[in-house]
Amino acid sequence: MKKKIRKQITAAGLAVLLTGSLCMAGCGDSAKGKSQDQESKATQQEGDGSSAGSSSEEPVTLSLYGYGLATYTNIKGYEDQTQNMGDIYTVITDAYTKEHPNVTFDITVINPAGGNTEQLDTEIASGTIPDIYVDNQMRIAKYEGLGLLTDMRESLEPSVIEDYVDGTFSENGSIWRLPMDMTAHSICINKSYFDKIGAADLLPKEDSREWTTDEFLKALDAVKAANDGMYPTVLWAANTSGDVCNMGYLWGFGARMFHGDDQSKVALGDEKGLDAFTFMNDLVQNGYAAPGAAALCDDDMLAMWPKQEVAVTGGYGYLQTSAQEEADSPFDPYFVNFPHKDGEADPPIAVHMNSVAVFKSEDAAKQAAAIDFAQYLAGEDWAPLLCQASGSPSPRKSFADKVELGDEVAAVAGLAAKNGLVDFGATNPKFQDLRNVYTPELQAMFTGEKTPEEALNDFVKNADEVLAE
């Protein structure tokens, strides 16, 4: 009997302990929340009146979300510390903390696999808004659309704003991101391979770097004829990642995503858009593109290029580094414009920018420190290095001399200066949603489920719905 009672007491004790620990866990959180709240209030009080949180001695912890950008690896001078995607954020924040010991960082690297920002969205929806976000402006734009980003115009010296290339910011609009580099898209060619098969004369001349769709197809035919396992080109549509590379084919047909500044509806649904869709589909259906385009993604292209499995691809500056420094057998890349239809010569270039944005915060000290950090990241200490790593020109005129661009990247920058830039919606808050309805239509077209006309019409219909929401 005694034994039974002892057992019951022990068991009851255990149950109370378990229940108690659950309650304690809850209390612990709320206690923690309270202390954080108090701390943040205290920081806010201290921060009021200070122009930059970093200059105050009050400790500030900034939450930084950074997209795992493949191009921000192997940073010159920090090769050992930046082997993996996202490592760069630790290196930069450590350097900033050395200069501002009161500012520390809590870093989260967003997995880039799917090309979306689920992780950050979930945090925001659950009420945890970070302080800083580093990513491509195409993905950042969504948060500006939701009214979550800080306008940094007031905090920037006018000379800094003027230092950015024309058109980076709207004249009096909000400066909701500070760009670090400028990725221009072009056609990247394995020049060494064309030399090897004796078809280099089919490529555009260096002084123009422009070609027609017929000339483009002739070059691909030469690769096909060589029949040595090299794919003439590659298109991909498994997910939205890297889709701007393939959009390059649209501009050469005179197709545009929007009618000028009016971004309430897409403008692709015309004859020019249809010609471009048909051309892309023909590349796939006629065996010019690597098989299985609907299941390939830009990571596949990035893997095929240095292995010399593809001769011609839509790409960007990073492919120059990849060809010369990462390939087992380095080869000469040659960058030219996307092909154009007769009568649509010199198509404009699509450019997007990796940038840093600051989320709005009621904590003045945090806000000031975050803006200060954003300027530091987009400033002369780091932005030129990041441009170098991604093989991209700097969007700041005064940094031009600090970035050693490869010949090919410089040539594409020259094309952009000559032909102008195309507005494909990179700063439209709905751009991410547009991409999500663009990709399935490409898949349907590449698999033969839809004709180019059906795919284009469905994209236009879905895109207009997205923009109208």
Add this chain to the structure above:
Amino acid sequence: MDGKARQRDSFFKTLYRQRWAYFFLIPGLILLLLFNILPIIDTLKLSFFDYNIVAKKFCGLDNYIKVFTDKKFLRSYGNTFLYILIIVPLNVVISLLVSVVLSNSRKWLQSFFRGAYYLPCVVGGVVVSAVWMWIYHPVNGLMNTVLEKAGADPVYWLADAKYALISLCVVVLTWNLGQSIIVFLTGLLGINPDLYESARIDGANSRQLFFKITLPLLKPVTLFVLMTVMINTFQIWEVIYMLTSGGPNYSTMSAVYYMYNTAFVSGKYGLASAQGIVLAVTIMLVSRIMNRLSREGV
């Protein structure tokens, strides 16, 4: 004392008699409340709101109307049933056959294959999918290399809407077969060997032993496997995320993956909640039918 009062009295008597049992259930019940009941109630509530990352507005039944008029959701809902129709019967039949063969084999062989089949369950869907990504790859994939060596035309497993869904089913099968095999093996070990012995004395052959003894006695286990595999298949997600993102053109999109996209890619949490409720009600209905069948059958 009327019937109701007597019933109430008996309820409290039972409660008092089993007080320790209920007392010990408290931690579990709190966890259930925190992590299951409350989120379900919250999801139901959210489904009546137009709720994005930052704003929340009551919208009545709008989300439910959108759910039932959204062709893409209906397609993914249909795909989910296709996954179930393919995966569940194949899983049950294959795992049952493998278990029967293994149960008659030597101990060390049994242990080896049990481990081998269960390994994918341990490493998880993401790792299994990563391996299959390489096997199915349209350019450098193992499968097409083998086909090429055999002189056959390559098949674009994940890039062709005809094959993509079936290809994913194969991945899911390799991943979840181990669990069912372990359950069936345990069930087989529970069958009294005397039954087989006496049947053999009566002249029963192997087929008769299987159909007249093994299969009927495994019925509760089979129904358990059916139910768990079916519910897991309803929730199919990581394999799709890793291999196709629901493509090409929504041909492999499942209802749960579509719901995930609605919530975490498009940021429409209210609409995603409505989709979740529709799916939850479907799972409940199907489970209820299965339960009824199991009670009648066993």
